[in-house]
Amino acid sequence: MPFSGTKVLVTGGAGFVGSNLVDRLVEMKANLIVLDDLFTGRKNNIQNLDKIEFVEGSVADTKIVNELVEGVDYIFHLAVRNIIVSTKEPELDFEVNARGTFNILLAAKKYGIKRLIYTSSASIYGNPHYLPINEFDNINILNPYAASKFTGECNCFAYYESFRVPVAVVRYSNVYGIRQNPGNPYCGVISKFFDSAMEGKPIQIHGDGEQTRDFTYVTDAVDATILAALSPKAEGQVFNVGSGKETTINYLASQINNLCGGKSEIKHIDRRDIDNIRRRVMNIEKIRHFLRWVPTVNLQAGLRNTYQWLRENKGI
Numbered sequence: 006m007p008f009s010g011t012k013v014l015v016t017g018g019a020g021f022v023g024s025n026l027v028d029r030l031v032e033m034k035a036n037l038i039v040l041d042d043l044f045t046g047r048k049n050n051i052q053n054l055d056k057i058e059f060v061e062g063s064v065a066d067t068k069i070v071n072e073l074v075e076g077v078d079y080i081f082h083l084a085v086r087n088i089i090v091s092t093k094e095p096e097l098d099f100e101v102n103a104r105g106t107f108n109i110l111l112a113a114k115k116y117g118i119k120r121l122i123y124t125s126s127a128s129i130y131g132n133p134h135y136l137p138i139n140e141f142d143n144i145n146i147l148n149p150y151a152a153s154k155f156t157g158e159c160n161c162f163a164y165y166e167s168f169r170v171p172v173a174v175v176r177y178s179n180v181y182g183i184r185q186n187p188g189n190p191y192c193g194v195i196s197k198f199f200d201s202a203m204e205g206k207p208i209q210i211h212g213d214g215e216q217t218r219d220f221t222y223v224t225d226a227v228d229a230t231i232l233a234a235l236s237p238k239a240e241g242q243v244f245n246v247g248s249g250k251e252t253t254i255n256y257l258a259s260q261i262n263n264l265c266g267g268k269s270e271i272k273h274i275d276r277r278d279i280d281n282i283r284r285r286v287m288n289i290e291k292i293r294h295f296l297r298w299v300p301t302v303n304l305q306a307g308l309r310n311t312y313q314w315l316r317e318n319k320g321i
């Protein structure tokens with residue numbers, strides 16, 4: 006087992022992607038510490054809480070970060086204030102997403118680690134000039150969240166180039182799946198659509214619904230993230246993580262509605278300011294080539310898994 010006997014810190018490990026990653030790392034026998042301030046995360050997202058050390062605290066707290074990073078082999082840095090909070094409260098966004106990442110890097114430099122994996126976002130590409138988007142395309146920052154996530158990336162590479170902190174960056178595109186709880190007001194579009202469709206309420210689409218995204222199932226995102234930690238080829242690299250498939254929001258809504266019995270009306274409502282990205286689909290050739298990663302769960306299968314989980318866990 007590659008993580009057996011290693012000490013691993015996961016920030017944001019009580020969140021959606023983080024808790025799925027933590028489950029996998031527990032299976033892989035890592036000695037785990039989770040740092041999370043439970044802003045959007047929940048302790049009961051973590052299945053094996055008894056097998057890990059859980060610290061409730063913030064990545065913005067340099068003292069806690071230093072104490073936890075000392076002696077750690079791997080850091081998976083996922084803690085984040087999401088796009089909706091970021092836009093409403095840009096100061097908090099900067100404090101957690103940019104400054105928090107900086108704190109992690111400072112501590113990683115000070116104590117030495119085997120690898121730091123930073124989970125960035127496709128939102129940094131904004132409205133791309135070309136599709137599918139590859140890692141060398143223009144960065145087009147359209148909101149404070151994209152700015153703070155990209156600041157985190159820039160500092161990762163600055164610390165790699167200047168101080169040889171061994172980093173790898175994964176840029177996720179719209180991750181969905183189990184534990185993305187519609188009860189969380191900041192959850193993604195898939196959870197929201199399921200929430201409405203399961204209740205037979207109208208599914209509300211902001212804008213004309215012809216905007217597109219690239220949806221990544223959470224276990225695929227976790228696999229890619231783990232490979233970025235373990236592969237010698239990933240050091241100092243950035244990788245797109247997506248399905249490579251472009252999906253319109255109208256198609257997504259109809260698929261979810263059909264899965265739930267087709268009871269909902271699909272309504273188009275006003276476009277939000279944060280919905281300023283028209284099309285997105287990722288080129289995933291680099292990660293396929295370097296890390297031999299390919300997505301294994303297609304949209305239909307991922308939506309079925311998510312639906313089943315929601316039926317079993319709704320209201321938790």
Ligand SMILES: NC(=O)c1ccc[n+]([C@@H]2O[C@H](COP(=O)([O-])OP(=O)(O)OC[C@H]3O[C@@H](n4cnc5c(N)ncnc54)[C@H](O)[C@@H]3O)[C@@H](O)[C@H]2O)c1
Nearest residue numbers: 017020021022041042043044045046063064084085179180
């Ligand atoms: N879900 C997606 O579609 C998506 C897409 C692109 C990138 N990402 C990135 O993946 C990572 C995980 O996102 P997610 O979707 O699981 O979000 P999430 O909100 O479910 O998880 C984030 C976690 O960070 C915790 N957190 C927030 N502020 C913190 C702080 N100051 N200190 C410690 N913990 C804090 C939250 O409580 C939560 O548990 C983030 O870095 C995000 O930018 C996610």
